[in-house]
Amino acid sequence: MLNAPPRFCAIVRYAKRGPARFVGHLDLARVFDRAVRRAELPVSYSEGFNPRARISFAAPLPVGIQGEAEWCAIDLERPLPPAEVQARLAAQMPEGITLWGVEVRPRGRRSPTADITEAEYQAVLGAQAPGAEALAQAADALLAADRVVVHRQTKRTDGPQDIRPGLLGLELTQAQPPVLLIRVRLSEGQTAKPDEVLAALARELGLEDGLPLERLVRTALL
Amino acid sequence: MLPDHLLAQVQKPGRYLGSEFNAARKDPAATDLRMALGYPDLYEVGMSHVGSQVLYHVANLQPGVSCERVFYPGLDLAQFLRAEGRALPSLETGTPLGDFDLVGLTLQHELTYPTLISLLELGQVPVRAAERSDHHPVVIAGGPCAASPEPLAGVIDAFVLGDGEEALVEILDALRPLLKAPRAERLAALAGLPGVYVPALHDPATVTVRRRVIRDLGQAPVPQRPLVPYVEVVHDRAQIEVARGCTRGCRFCQAGILYRPVRQRPPEQVRTLAREIIANTGYDELSLVSLNCPDYQGIGELIDGLHGDLGAQRVSVGLPSLRIDTFSVDLARKVQRVRKSGLTFAPEAGSQRLRDAINKGVTEQDLLDTVAAAFSSGWHLIKLYFMIGLPTETDEDVLAIPALVRSVARVGREVLGRKASRLKLNVSVSNFVPKAATPLQWEGQVPREELLRRQDLIRDAIRDRQVNLSFHDVRQSVVEAALARGSRATGEAVLAACRAGAVLDAWNEHFSFRRWQEAFAEVGLDLDQEATRDFPVEERLPWEHMDSGVSREFLLAERQRVLSGELTPDCRLEGCAGCGLGCAREGAAC
Numbered sequence: 001m002l003n004a005p006p007r008f009c010a011i012v013r014y015a016k017r018g019p020a021r022f023v024g025h026l027d028l029a030r031v032f033d034r035a036v037r038r039a040e041l042p043v044s045y046s047e048g049f050n051p052r053a054r055i056s057f058a059a060p061l062p063v064g065i066q067g068e069a070e071w072c073a074i075d076l077e078r079p080l081p082p083a084e085v086q087a088r089l090a091a092q093m094p095e096g097i098t099l100w101g102v103e104v105r106p107r108g109r110r111s112p113t114a115d116i117t118e119a120e121y122q123a124v125l126g127a128q129a130p131g132a133e134a135l136a137q138a139a140d141a142l143l144a145a146d147r148v149v150v151h152r153q154t155k156r157t158d159g160p161q162d163i164r165p166g167l168l169g170l171e172l173t174q175a176q177p178p179v180l181l182i183r184v185r186l187s188e189g190q191t192a193k194p195d196e197v198l199a200a201l202a203r204e205l206g207l208e209d210g211l212p213l214e215r216l217v218r219t220a221l222l
Numbered sequence: 223m224l225p226d227h228l229l230a231q232v233q234k235p236g237r238y239l240g241s242e243f244n245a246a247r248k249d250p251a252a253t254d255l256r257m258a259l260g261y262p263d264l265y266e267v268g269m270s271h272v273g274s275q276v277l278y279h280v281a282n283l284q285p286g287v288s289c290e291r292v293f294y295p296g297l298d299l300a301q302f303l304r305a306e307g308r309a310l311p312s313l314e315t316g317t318p319l320g321d322f323d324l325v326g327l328t329l330q331h332e333l334t335y336p337t338l339i340s341l342l343e344l345g346q347v348p349v350r351a352a353e354r355s356d357h358h359p360v361v362i363a364g365g366p367c368a369a370s371p372e373p374l375a376g377v378i379d380a381f382v383l384g385d386g387e388e389a390l391v392e393i394l395d396a397l398r399p400l401l402k403a404p405r406a407e408r409l410a411a412l413a414g415l416p417g418v419y420v421p422a423l424h425d426p427a428t429v430t431v432r433r434r435v436i437r438d439l440g441q442a443p444v445p446q447r448p449l450v451p452y453v454e455v456v457h458d459r460a461q462i463e464v465a466r467g468c469t470r471g472c473r474f475c476q477a478g479i480l481y482r483p484v485r486q487r488p489p490e491q492v493r494t495l496a497r498e499i500i501a502n503t504g505y506d507e508l509s510l511v512s513l514n515c516p517d518y519q520g521i522g523e524l525i526d527g528l529h530g531d532l533g534a535q536r537v538s539v540g541l542p543s544l545r546i547d548t549f550s551v552d553l554a555r556k557v558q559r560v561r562k563s564g565l566t567f568a569p570e571a572g573s574q575r576l577r578d579a580i581n582k583g584v585t586e587q588d589l590l591d592t593v594a595a596a597f598s599s600g601w602h603l604i605k606l607y608f609m610i611g612l613p614t615e616t617d618e619d620v621l622a623i624p625a626l627v628r629s630v631a632r633v634g635r636e637v638l639g640r641k642a643s644r645l646k647l648n649v650s651v652s653n654f655v656p657k658a659a660t661p662l663q664w665e666g667q668v669p670r671e672e673l674l675r676r677q678d679l680i681r682d683a684i685r686d687r688q689v690n691l692s693f694h695d696v697r698q699s700v701v702e703a704a705l706a707r708g709s710r711a712t713g714e715a716v717l718a719a720c721r722a723g724a725v726l727d728a729w730n731e732h733f734s735f736r737r738w739q740e741a742f743a744e745v746g747l748d749l750d751q752e753a754t755r756d757f758p759v760e761e762r763l764p765w766e767h768m769d770s771g772v773s774r775e776f777l778l779a780e781r782q783r784v785l786s787g788e789l790t791p792d793c794r795l796e797g798c799a800g801c802g803l804g805c806a807r808e809g810a811a812c
Contacts, residue, residue, distance in 0.1 A: 019223065022235035027452045034243070034450060034504030037535070051506075051536050064230045092504070094452075095241040 008076040009107040010041075010085045013100050016067040020096025025060035035092040036074060041085060044075040058113045058221050059186050062193065065121070066217040073112040079104050118168060119186055120220035121194040125178040126212030130205055132175035138204040139170040139180070142197075150196045163200065166192030170201070177214065194218075223316035224299075232299045236452035237265040240291070240313030243450040244502065246278065247314070248288035255398050257281050257289040258312050258322040258345075258359070262338035263728065265293040269449065270457035272511055273365070273386070274328055279445035280387055281326075284394050290314040290322075292345065294337050294726065300344060309346040319345025323401055325359045326390070329367035329374070332705035333698060333733075335716050336724035338363075339377060349717065351379050351422060356405045360412070362393060366480050368419075370658035370765040373708035373716055375421035380412045382419075383768050384434035384480070385466075387442045389417050419768065426767045433770050439466055439485040446498040450505070459507035459540070460499045464492055464524070468513035469793050472570070473580045473780055474612065476657035477513055479772050483805045484517070484794060489524045496528055500537055508532065508539050515541040516550045517794075525556045546584045551595040564603030564648065565596050571612060572622030578787040579614055581780075586626060590633050597637035602644040604630065610676045611654035611668035611699075613784055620676045623651070624683035631686055647689045651680060653699035657706050658765040659772070661780035666754040667703040670696055697735035701727070704742070704752035709764045712752065714745040773802030 016023070023031065033053050036043045045051040054075035061067045074085075086102040093099065129135065142148055145164060152161035169183030180201075184192040194216060202210045229235040259278050261268025268274060268291075281289035290312035295303070303310060309318035319325065325347065327338055339349050347361065348354045354361075363374065364382035371381045382389045396411040413420040417434035424431070436442050448460065467484040468477065487495075496508055508528065515521060528539050539557045544550040546567050554565055569589055571577045577584060593604055608623050627649055635642040653673050656665050668676075673696045684691055705712060719741035726732040742749040757763055759778060766774075776799075783790060793799045 019229070019239045019241050022229045022239060023452050024234075024236055027236050027454075030454075031243075031452065037504035037506070038501065040501075045536060063235065092243075094243045 007107060008079045008104060009112060010074045010076055010080070010082070011071055011103040011105065011112060012074060012085070012089065013069070013071045013102070014067075014093075015098045015100060016061060016070055016096065017098065018096040020094065021064055021066050023094075023096075024063050025057070029055065029057065031094060031097065032072060032074075035089060038092045039088040041074070041088060042077045042080065044077050056111050056113045058116050059119060061218055062195075064216075065194070066215065068217055069220045070218070071113075071221065073107075075107060076104070116221050117186055118222040119184055119218055120169075120222065121182040121184070122173075122215075122217045122219045123180040123182060123194065123198060123211075123213060124215040124217075125180065126214050127177065128212045129178050130207070132172060132178060134205060135178055135180070135201075136172045138201055139172060141204055142167065142200055143170055148192075148200050150200050152193075152196065161196075163192035163196050165190050167197060170197060181219075223313065224311065228299065228302055231302065233296050234453050237293070238295070238299070238313065239452060240316070242452060244445075244447040245314055245449055246282045246289065248282060250288065250315070253286055253288040255287045255324065255394060255401060256317070256322045257287060257324040257326060257394070258292050258317075258319055259289055260292040260319075260325060260327045260338075260341055261294075262327060262334040262341050263294055263726065264296065265451070266453065266455045268293045269451050269455040271328065271330070272461045272463055275445050275448050276443070276463075277326065277386055277390055278449075280390055280443050281394065283443060284391060286398060287394050290317065292319055292341065294341050295344070297726075300340075300725075303344060310341065310344040320347045320358060322359045324394075324397060325361045327361065327363040327378070329363050329365035331728065332367060332373075332702045333728040335374060335705060336720045337726055338374070339717065339720045340725045342377070343720070349720075350376055352376070354379070354405065358405070360397065360405070360408055362412070364389070366476060367706075369476065369480055369768050369770060370706055370708065371419060371421070371768060372426065372710050372764050373705050373713040375426075375710055376713050376717070379409055379422070380418050380420045381431075381768075382434065383417050383431050383770075385436045385442075386434070387436055389415065389434045393418070424767070426764070427762070429767050430769050431767055433480070433768075435483075435771070436485070439463070439487045440491050444495055446495065447502045448499060450503045457509065458505075459509050460496070460503055460505040461509045461511050462492055462495055462499065463487065463512060464510045464515065465512035465518050468517065470514065470517075470583070471581050471780075471790050471792060471799070473661045473784055474570075474609070474654060474657070476660050479659045479770050481513065482770075482772065482801065482803055486518060489520050489527065492524060493527050493531055497531055500532060500535060506535075506537055508537055510539065510541055513543065514545065515543050516545045516547070516553055521553060522556065525553065529556075546588050546592050548592055548595045551592060551599060554596070554601075555599050564605050564646070565601050566605040566607065567592060568607035569626065570607065570609050571615075571619060572608065572624075572626045573619040575787060576612060576615060576619045576622075578789060579784045580612060581783070581790055583789050583791075586629065589626070590629060593630050594633050594637050597634050597645075602638065602641070603646045603648065604634070605648040605650065606630065608649065608651045609654050610651055610680070611673050613654075613662060613665045615668070615676075617676075617679060620679050621683060623649075623680055627684060627689060628686070631689060645688050647686075649684070649689055649691050650694070651677065651692070652694040653696055655699055655703045655706055658763070658768070659770045659777075661777045661784065663707065663763065663777070664757045664759055664781065666756045667700065669754050670700050670750055673699070695730065695733070697738075698727070698730075698733055700750065700753045701735070701738050703754075704738075704749055707757070707763075707765070708752065711745060711747060715742045715747055715749075718742075718744045771803045776801045 043053045057072045082102040090099045147162045148164040166185045171181045173181045223240045224238045362380045363378045368381045400408045413423040419431040465486045467481040634645040
């Protein structure tokens with residue numbers, strides 16, 4: 001029984017806005033860990049010398065990007081009314097993390113976050129952006145290409161990267177101000193990042209300084 | 223709070239958000255005095271400092287006062303701010319530093335001086351006190367280095383010597399009615415407060431500034447809702463100051479003088495605070511803070527009580543400071559049920575003669591018994607702290623350090639038996655820096671080359687793969703010594719070093735010895751001479767207007783006992799040693 005998986009979990013849906021956009025993923029995990037402690041939720045803890053609350057996050061949100069459809073799964077030792085979880089947790093959240101829904105459900109062995117494979121972003125461009133027609137054409141050109149190579153610099157890699165396999169959709173959904181909907185794959189090694197997609201689009205349009213970006217929001221995890 | 227375009231460009235933007243859980247949010251309409259509390263180092267260091275959180279809390283408790291934080295930013299942000307001509311903003315509301323009425327800075331150690339000056343400069347506050355006008359903030363500073371304030375006398379408007387809790391409230395009360403008054407009037411009001419030194423108005427040759435001492439730690443305000451940082455800070459845990467002061471009387475130790483007498487927070491209060499702070503922060507670790515935790519009367523019961531209160535919440539309790547005795551190992555066993563980290567002991571000197579000279583008062587047998595107890599309780603890693611360059615030290619004393627390390631290693635291998643291969647000793651050797659207000663304040667530092675030679679003596683005498691030897695940078699210690707007993711002329715050298723780019727000097731990667739040598743030379747001083755000079759006992763010292771309450775006679779007598787090797791017992795155990803504080807006469811709990 002010692003390592004029996006927890007039987008319930010709370011799916012907590014939240015937005016990450018304003019200055020909280022700049023809280024990094026690991027720091028956000030600590031924010032939630034401390035918040036569930038303060039909220040005194042009956043959370044399930046990991047075994048071992050350094051027990052940690054069992055909280056799993058859906059795909060990490062890149063620092064600086066607003067998230068409207070973020071969620072995490074908090075393992076519980078016993079079920080609680082979702083409204084109670086939401087009220088207790090919401091009171092412990094720092095500015096900019098807004099909870100908008102909690103669901104409590106039985107938990108299987110498989111992590112609830114394991115099934116997420118895609119993310120959708122909305123990029124709102126500034127007034128100086130190229131016209132709607134040019135943007136739509138460039139978007140189509142990227143989707144029609146076999147390879148879209150960008151420069152990727154992370155802790156692990158620094159070099160050319162083909163993001164075409166990770167790019168699932170790119171569409172102009174509004175003309176004024178221009179709004180682009182970007183859909184990417186999240187699987188390891190095959191992902192495309194929204195800023196890389198925008199950089200590739202800017203290159204397609206011949207813009208040396210990139211596209212004027214007003215706001216970038218993750219709108220869905222699928 | 224920074225503008226988005228800067229947050230998007232900097233490393234670790236989580237440092238600059240100002241919206242951490244429990245950050246103060248005072249209604250600007252309801253406050254008339256705005257204070258910025260600054261720590262002259264990076265956020266991760268400053269946010270680990272308990273004293274700053276206490277003062278932040280004290281200031282924000284006052285009606286009509288709001289207190290916000292500033293730290294020295296990462297070098298990337300400092301560069302962006304300069305490039306944009308933007309003043310360093312406060313974390314909570316993004317207000318430029320220069321717009322505050324009062325700037326409070328902490329003086330924890332000498333190598334932060336250039337950072338302190340750069341912090342003001344980045345905040346667009348004139349660095350020289352004399353160049354500030356009516357609309358600029360009043361700049362105050364406190365902390366252990368206020369015991370030798372002259373190097374910063376041209377920068378700081380008012381120094382506070384001693385405990386800050388009450389003094390800060392008095393300063394705020396004094397300034398609030400004078401916010402529209404000329405600067406000179408505000409400084410005059412501060413100059414009238416006990417424990418406050420105003421270089422523009424006081425003559426260091428005649429004034430005496432008596433250290434502030436709060437009588438009862440249990441009555442002093444403590445934040446029940448400390449800030450919870452987003453980014454991982456150096457001490458990322460709840461911290462409760464359980465006692466202030468230490469009367470063991472090590473003769474090199476400045477804190478041992480500046481925080482006298484010992485005052486304990488009552489154990490019931492510690493337990494209540496611990497429950498509140500854990501509930502209000504969500505931390506899973508609690509550290510009991512004092513100069514000397516095992517000396518807390520009733521420490522064992524306190525730890526048991528805390529375990530009872532917090533164990534179910536999976537909160538671990540830690541003690542940062544241990545004595546060299548088996549009692550300390552028993553305490554460590556209580557708090558560390560998992561031997562995840564090592565135990566640290568500070569014999570300071572290798573030979574019995576020198577340990578007696580500095581009044582450390584432990585024997586080799588004490589240390590060997592202690593480490594034997596630690597090894598047999600399951601620890602494999604022991605950290606040992608030594609200091610070289612102490613007055614009267616000979617090569618024999620220096621070589622006693624590796625000899626003692628070998629004895630500890632031998633005991634470790636014996637006790638660990640089959641597990642001897644897991645033994646690890648981390649030996650850290652620092653350099654003696656003479657500090658103001660101590661019995662060794664008159665002594666010059668041992669010259670740089672000589673310190674290096676003594677380091678080599680130790681290095682050559684330890685040949686053990688299970689001993690990890692590290693030395694404190696001699697060059698940093700030399701600068702520390704030159705600043706620790708400096709004058710106003712030394713202050714000009716600090717300003718020159720700043721002009722040459724000195725900042726964050728406590729971080730090895732930012733420290734440049736040559737820059738310091740050149741800065742001292744620029745103002746006609748020699749850095750090495752400043753560090754090594756002896757001060758004649760007949761003369762008034764450049765910091766002697768700052769009165770710790772411990773008498774010159776006591777310090778001189780202690781200095782004599784360094785030569786004779788005579789021990790001075792702890793006054794809490796064997797009666798008043800006559801240090802001059804007079805707490806026995808006053809009947810204080812000492």
